[in-house]
Amino acid sequence: MSSSSLELHLIYIQTAIKNVLQTVDNMKRRSEEISLALPMIGTGGLTDWRLQSCCNAASEAIWTYLKANSHSHIRHIHLVNDNAEITRILRDIFQRHEHREGPPSKVRDVPRTHSKEFEYHTKGLKLKETWKVQKMTDSSVDISKYFDKISNSSKDNEKRGKLKIYGDDEEQTFVSENCGICMCEMTDPVRLNRCKHTFCLECITGFFQTKPSCPVCGFVYGKIYGDQPDDGTASIYIDPTSLPGYDEKQTYVIIYEFPKGKQKSFHPDPGVEYEGFKRRAFLPISKDGTEVLQLLKRAFEQGMAFTIGTSRTTGKEGVITWNDIHHKTSKTGGPTKFGYPDSEYLTRVREELGCKGITDE
Ligand SMILES: [Zn+2]
Ligand SMILES: [Zn+2]
Missing domain, CATH: 3.40.220.10 (Leucine Aminopeptidase, subunit E, domain 1)
Structure with a gap:
């Protein structure tokens, strides 16, 4: 973008x-x-x-x-x-x-709370890798691979009211004559190759520069970036012990860290300070767990793992919070304690990642 x-x-x-x-x-x-x-x-x-x-x-x-x-x-x-x-x-x-009663850009003091000292220490664990937020460089990507040019001038097309049937498609697709963006009859019509929605070439090109997804159904075509502060890091360690439900498997420990900073123009309260943030999460070193780790990496790099908003747990405004991608912040205790065992967790988190356009494909 x-x-x-x-x-x-x-x-x-x-x-x-x-x-x-x-x-x-x-x-x-x-x-x-x-x-x-x-x-x-x-x-x-x-x-x-x-x-x-x-x-x-x-x-x-x-x-x-x-x-x-x-x-x-x-x-x-x-x-x-x-x-x-x-x-x-x-x-x-x-x-x-x-x-x-002040302009939104006015910096206000963030009340300090004494957060509990971060308990989990990584001393002695092997560091596997670290992640950083990637800069938004996707605007140079050639978007023409996401759509096919179609014709709207063929006289052979059968017309039914406002719908036109394109006969050159094996599974005849009904296509609205009008562009989903400008609502006018399409100029240089193109069809997005996954969701099959149709637009003027110029309209969809312009839209994709802001957000590479279908404006009608939301299908994500390119990388979308979130508003996670971009100076955070994630460090992935190998813990030789296993998680409940994953006997004999070792464990990935993800340590997320963000320094304190000021909200940017696209955050709820530009200019206002937020506190530093540190969280940890656990994943089994299984085939499935390793795949989820790769998806979480992409979520983090695209700035989607966290956001700035109101904390669900403390109700505090203007803090770094999880962004609807659930993490296991405890090794034990089961689902109610955000821990293992939880046989559904890896499937659920994949779905949550999928909602953000982050899938295995
Ligand atoms: Zn248009
Ligand atoms: Zn669509």
Whole structure:
């Protein structure tokens, strides 16, 4: 994904909002109070941390405008969208803002808590490898391998209402005549080769630069990156003892470590500090366990293993947390203690990784 295209996108959002507010204020008659509805345009199709960036940018544009125009007659702004995730993020941003009555970029003190000293020591264990977050370099990847050009001009095509049947396909596929992005009749139509959704060449090329997945069904084609802080490391050690349920197998110990830092523009509270973070996890050194380790490595490298948000266990805001990819943080105790034995665990975590587009394929 290209970070410059996201930045451009954010500038468009802010400029559009500023222009709308300015125009509305210029239309005012005498001292009327103004209410307006603002559609959250420009956020369509984005479903991950980029949404947070867009919402941060939108709310910042509103605050910046109102701060710079203290005589504005705007009293109510209704933010309109049809995406529950956007609503949640915006509500979160505005509640937080109201709570501390400062611009979102203001650095606030993070209360210190005395976290329990990290108990597991790796002294004496053999270090296998270390992982780091990879930089987003995927924008240069040739995306044409993900789709096939199709024809929409053949006169032989049988038409049924708005659906067209392409006869050159063995398992005749029904294809909507309109592009799923611009909603217009397709220009240079292409069909994504896995999910078979169709778009204009130009539309899907532009979309893939922001996020390499199908805008209709979400099928992931290229690498998607998460918002995990990029200065973390994971160290994988070999523990010669076995886990319950994996007798006679040795154990991988993953130590995740993040230094403290400040939230970036795409996090919930840009500029606010977060604490350092250290966690450990265990996997059996079995065929299955080794495969899962490779998937976890990709999740970590693509910045998807962790995120910044509210901790499920402590309820604390603005901390590094697990990102819905469950880890066994204990060797024993079974599922209720996040430990082994748990015969379903490796299957479950594969599914969770699959939801993030990380699969064996
Ligand atoms: Zn199109
Ligand atoms: Zn699709």
